[in-house]
Amino acid sequence: MSNHDEAVAVRPLTLAWLSRHLEAGERVVRTEALHGGITAEMRRLTVAARDGGTRDLVLRSFVDPFYVRQAEDWLNREAGALTLLAGSGVSAPGLIAVDLTAAHCEYPSLLMTHLAGRTVLDDEGVDRRVPALARQLVAIHALRPATRPRKYVALTTADTVVVPKDADVAAWASAIDVIRRPTPPYEGRFLHRDFQPGNVLFDVPPSGPGGARIAGVVDWAATSWGPADLDVAHCSANLALLHGPAWGLRFAEAYEEAGGVLATSASERLYWQVRDALAFSEEVRWVARPWREAGRTELTTRAVGERLDAYVTALMDALG
Structure with a gap:
């Protein structure tokens, strides 16, 4: 799958919305579904700059009709929490943009920075x-x-x-x-x-x-x-x-x-x-x-x- 094809995995309206919140010259070149959640669809987005550098973002979208009914409240709370946590000493993603009611995206969505690291569920340690x-x-x-x-x-x-x-x-x-x-x-x-x-x-x-x-x-x-x-x-x-x-x-x-x-x-x-x-x-x-x-x-x-x-x-x- 080419980089272009992978970027298209983000729905068209959502891709247009999040592109408006990128830096000048940046574009989404790769997406990866993140697993482990229950209520929302999560995607890791690789964003490329003109100089060839890349960074990762995360897109949360509520697509299941059962959870869409609660999405506005959940996304509003998450956006508020991420704003509070910035500079607090508690490491959390940084808020970039949020579309509480799917006014711009296909589904209610939130765009945030990506944190390095991984979950550890092993018994060891x-x-x-x-x-x-x-x-x-x-x-x-x-x-x-x-x-x-x-x-x-x-x-x-x-x-x-x-x-x-x-x-x-x-x-x-x-x-x-x-x-x-x-x-x-x-x-x-x-x-x-x-x-x-x-x-x-x-x-x-x-x-x-x-x-x-x-x-x-x-x-x-x-x-x-x-x-x-x-x-x-x-x-x-x-x-x-x-x-x-x-x-x-x-x-x-x-x-x-x-x-x-x-x-x-x-x-x-x-x-x-x-x-x-x-x-x-x-x-x-x-x-x-x-x-x-x-x-x-x-x-x-x-x-x-x-x-x-x-x-x-x-x-x-x-x-x-």
Whole structure:
């Protein structure tokens, strides 16, 4: 496929729109689909200048009709977050342009700079990555935006939880009862709201993932205002499903060791940890798919469901 043909992979109206936001003499010469996301189509764009130099950008487009309905809100939040993060000390893509309502593009879209690095989902080195993830999340929660993003949205209810086949029914019943309780009081923080290994990029040395260092954080479309516990719970659940329940339990400890502040009472912490863990029950197969595409082929829907059951049971045993 020629460079010209690859550039055409970007839809015509979108290509014309993003070309207006390039530097004089620049043009898109190559595109590459980025995998791992669920809600949006992501493309890496290679842009060439007249002097022969190149740089990479990233285009996010919401094309699925189900997600297009929410695209304006998500893109508005991401654009606001990227603006806030510029110069904040938290490494994130830089905002170039956004078309919230597809006024210029075929679909609602956002154009941003490309961050170097890659996701690391391997078990190797997880003991060193967990403290690094915790420190990064503490830095995010320390941000104080002039305008708060929208309040967080709970991703599940007691009546929509899907209990996995062969699960510990008693543990799940107790967990569901936990989220029937009133929401605990909390001190609001700026939340990423989808902070997890799949949205953190690492510089990985030739020696392997054991020495990886965080290069930046991506996917800010769900930024919200809410309890730090919720971001911690979300990353904890992801770690539990990727690496085993013990790592889910470990992350909250690492967050506090890094200087983060969580709810004071065990019952309040349990509420947030369980609420986010149970939300995964409704989307196990969607969560497992991008992990398999990234090389974790052993993480079948069944395997992830079993880990979720083990994690919920561990939460009820350890925190309940």
